[in-house]
Amino acid sequence: MGRPKNEGRKSRANIPWIITKFAPKSFFSEQYRSIRTNIQFSKGNQSFRSITITSPNSGEGKSTVSSNLAVVFAQLGKKVLLVDSDMRKPVQHKIFRLSNAIGMSNVLSKQFSIISSIQETGINGLSVLTSGPNPHNPSELIASETMEEFLLAVYDYYDLVLFDTPPLMAVSDSQLLASITDASILVLRSESTEIKEAIQAVDVLLMAKGKFIGTILNKKRFPNINRLKYYVY
Structure with missing residues (x-):
């Protein structure tokens, strides 16, 4: 698989969301590096090529976590592909300021090739496949053979593929992806995610083949640490 090209589309990351790029020495960025280390230790003798990142509900920070984790893995010198597989309410194209005219929905429906759909971010080693136009059948596209063919194709080029997925309790997309990717992570929001929903979401992911x-606890309040209001750990 040849190196994907941006095809002239400009990209400029969103500074407030991608703190690991624009403030790599910050307390926030260090927490993402700690998460990266924990993910690496969790491998054991396995090799994770793909990870599904989801949350029980919307607004819990999974997309911000996904983008920052993609950056810190790329900072290790890895070739990373971040896929926005939330084809209902995508956000990665906004975070990285990329075009969403062509993306995952086009690839899975075989309208465009993978190479022509992936975009560069301006961050060394990190590419993004945005969601593309909203399809009428996102769950069916993810469950299709084309999805598995897509994974096999990108494994030939990228060291790690991260999937930013829809909320787990809302639709089946995340569970489907968790079943075909190597691992899954659940993002919870402090003082927001209900314990019952968190337990249900964990049970769903435990049933997946991956x-x-x-879990990652997001938006935990620590008002006395360097005057920072929140951090992620």
């Missing part, structure tokens, strides 16, 4: 490797 390995559930843990």
